Amino acid sequence: MLAFDSASLVYNPKSGKKKGQALADLFAAEWKNTFPQKTLTLYPSSSADHFAAIALQEYKPKKLVIFMGGDGSFSLGLSAILEKSPTKKLKDAVGLLPAGSGNSFLRDFGIADFQSAQNALFDAIRASSVRKIDCGRFDFQQGSTLRTSYFINIWAVGLICDINLLATKLRKSYAAATVLKIPFHKKYHYRVVIDGRERSLDANFIAVCNSQFTGGAMKMAPMASLDDKMLDAIIPSFKNRFSLWGLFPKLFSGAHVASKGVEHLTFQKMQIEIPKDTPVMVDGEMTSADSISIEIAPHAWKLLM
Numbered sequence: 001m002l003a004f005d006s007a008s009l010v011y012n013p014k015s016g017k018k019k020g021q022a023l024a025d026l027f028a029a030e031w032k033n034t035f036p037q038k039t040l041t042l043y044p045s046s047s048a049d050h051f052a053a054i055a056l057q058e059y060k061p062k063k064l065v066i067f068m069g070g071d072g073s074f075s076l077g078l079s080a081i082l083e084k085s086p087t088k089k090l091k092d093a094v095g096l097l098p099a100g101s102g103n104s105f106l107r108d109f110g111i112a113d114f115q116s117a118q119n120a121l122f123d124a125i126r127a128s129s130v131r132k133i134d135c136g137r138f139d140f141q142q143g144s145t146l147r148t149s150y151f152i153n154i155w156a157v158g159l160i161c162d163i164n165l166l167a168t169k170l171r172k173s174y175a176a177a178t179v180l181k182i183p184f185h186k187k188y189h190y191r192v193v194i195d196g197r198e199r200s201l202d203a204n205f206i207a208v209c210n211s212q213f214t215g216g217a218m219k220m221a222p223m224a225s226l227d228d229k230m231l232d233a234i235i236p237s238f239k240n241r242f243s244l245w246g247l248f249p250k251l252f253s254g255a256h257v258a259s260k261g262v263e264h265l266t267f268q269k270m271q272i273e274i275p276k277d278t279p280v281m282v283d284g285e286m287t288s289a290d291s292i293s294i295e296i297a298p299h300a301w302k303l304l305m
Contacts, residue, residue, distance in 0.1 A: 011068035070100020158205030222254030
């Protein structure tokens with residue numbers, strides 16, 4: 001069995017349409033039945049900054065930290081710990097429990113629901129089963145401040161962000177926002193440096209993936225691996241809007257990567273020139289940036305799996 005003295009569940013009580021607290025209580029009851037000798041303390045977060053602060057506070061020797069929420073919550077917790085780590089790596093493994101609206105990351109392990117994730121976590125604790133996992137490092141300029149963040153799932157710029165922002169603004173589904181946005185979409189121009197090679201791209205969007213899935217069950221990067229020490233970029237460049245319409249249904253099967261007009265590449269570091277305050281998406285959460293550098297952080301953390 002995994003060696004630890006006690007455990008902390010850091011969670012977003014409002015995740016999963018405000019079902020987070022109920023799931024946390026259910027998990028605590030199951031934990032007590034399964035590991036009665038190991039104390040579990042619940043730490044509900046009140047904001048993104050609070051979630052990150054609790055993660056940093058609780059990640060310490062002999063303590064098992066478990067994050068519960070959406071992919072964005074996982075990234076918040078891991079980013080907080082990685083940024084403060086002298087080696088930029090996690091020494092001890094963490095657990096993940098999906099409780100968001102998308103729950104994409106754990107689908108790479110065949111896990112799409114809370115109960116399956118809980119079962120896998122308990123099995124991993126019993127067997128001391130730990131996987132070394134990559135993540136992406138995102139260095140960006142935001143006004144006069146240079147910031148660093150990490151992502152476990154996806155980073156994106158372009159049409160994906162436009163659709164996400166519209167969905168939030170109109171309080172509509174991603175599918176509805178896609179229908180409204182595509183008729184008015186025009187390709188973006190990007191100057192990039194990929195592993196030292198300069199390129200000029202006219203693209204609908206650039207999606208940089210560490211895992212295969214995004215937005216729930218959309219298989220954005222079906223060839224991606226969580227531990228290959230590489231990032232995968234999906235870059236569609238459709239001028240014809242009808243072709244672009246045809247792209248989105250294929251995202252659920254991963255068939256889009258075989259489409260003419262979609263480029264897939266793997267890399268370790270990418271720099272992108274973008275205008276000031278350009279919207280970008282990091283694991284489902286929106287922010288803005290001026291200039292960007294994205295690189296692989298190989299085997300930066302460990303997952304109980």
